[in-house]
Amino acid sequence: MRKSGLLLLAWLMTVSAAAVMAQQPPAVLAPDAIYDNGKVVTVDRAFTIAEASAVRNGRFVAVGRNADIRALAGRATQQVDLHGRSVIPGLMDNHNHQIWKARNLRRGVSMAGAASIPEMMERLARQAATLRPGQVVIGSGDWAQAQLRERRNPTRQELDVAVPGHPVFLFQTGRNNAHLNSVALKIRSGTFFRWRPMSEGGRCSPGKAPRFRRRFHDRRSARLEPG
Incomplete structure (x- = not known):
């Protein structure tokens, strides 16, 4: 009886750990950095201003609301608070000779x-x-x-x-x-x-x-x- 109880407890702990791990993004997919509490100028057709963005391997992989972007963070993800600052696309000066x-x-x-x-x-x-x-x-x-x-x-x-x-x-x-x-x-x-x-x-x-x-x-x- 005692042995069965220990096996059941071990099984429950394994299931719980698996559930927690399932909620975490895989390390290989997690962004390198998240920038939140900002104004991300997307320049899409609606000229949407998002709150946060995620970057992986030097490229934007997601933009959206603070809560949604923060949920993408992994253990090694750097989180940067923009404190209301703006993020804009790269600009090109076409009159630079x-x-x-x-x-x-x-x-x-x-x-x-x-x-x-x-x-x-x-x-x-x-x-x-x-x-x-x-x-x-x-x-x-x-x-x-x-x-x-x-x-x-x-x-x-x-x-x-x-x-x-x-x-x-x-x-x-x-x-x-x-x-x-x-x-x-x-x-x-x-x-x-x-x-x-x-x-x-x-x-x-x-x-x-x-x-x-x-x-x-x-x-x-x-x-x-x-x-």
Whole structure:
């Protein structure tokens, strides 16, 4: 009788354990992380805003209400409280001129993090030292006046001193503006740019080469337009 009771107790414990395990998602299917108490912007046809999401292997596997998503958690699932923050899909900037940016970064000298105009000039000079005489030195457009101690653009004269024997095209953030040295301003053929004044003032004369519209005289910088 006692033996039968022990067997019955063991059977009941086994059944109970199996029931508990059945309620837990299999470890292989449980999400790696759950993000709840947030605003998940699904961008579906109804533009649904969900409360929580589950991620496995770097991909969203479920979105929905907090309670439903939390129920998917396994023993190793990380749970993150978003405290009302929003989760949005990845965004793509279609007006980023990726081809130009990539080409400038590949061919040009990065000015990212430059703290002053002398530091920029030093970077251009180092690049020029690796080139053959007359080769163009390009400064990639990843800088702005606000990052410089002087809070201004470099002048043509500063570019002339830093790189006297090479044309210099120092592009600025956005790549709509470029700063040139005197050697670059003398280039008339084989260029893919034309010139126009950045503002009223300064003396301009019609360019003679087919791809030049204007040429600058005695100006600090020039704006370049694709020709």
